[in-house]
Amino acid sequence: MQTVTMYTTAVCPYCIQAKRVLQSKGVAHIDEIRVDTQPEERVKMMELTGRRTVPQIFIGSTHVGGCDDLMALDAKGGLLPLLQAA
Numbered sequence: 001m002q003t004v005t006m007y008t009t010a011v012c013p014y015c016i017q018a019k020r021v022l023q024s025k026g027v028a029h030i031d032e033i034r035v036d037t038q039p040e041e042r043v044k045m046m047e048l049t050g051r052r053t054v055p056q057i058f059i060g061s062t063h064v065g066g067c068d069d070l071m072a073l074d075a076k077g078g079l080l081p082l083l084q085a086a
Helices: 013-024 039-049 067-075 079-084
Strands: 004-008 030-034 056-059 062-065
Touching: 004 013, 004 039, 013 067, 030 039, 039 056, 039 062, 056 067, 062 067, 067 079
Parallel strands: 004 030
Antiparallel strands: 004 056, 056 062
C-alpha cells in the first residue's frame, strides 16, 4: 500500500473525516504533519499544493487534495487503485 501523508490540524473535522475514509480503505498508518504546531510546515504545504486549507492529502507522490477531493476520488472508484499502486 502507498504511503499516505496528510497535512492536518488538531481540531479540523475534515481531517478527521478524511482519516476515517482512508482507514476504511485499509490504511493502517497516516503520516500526519500538523501545521498548527509547526507553522513552517504550513508554508511548505502551501508551496507544494498552492492551497492553504487542511487537510491536504498525498498518496505516494500524488497530491489528492482535500477531504472533498478524497471523497470524490473514492466515489469515482479511484481511491483504492491509487492506494494499491506499486
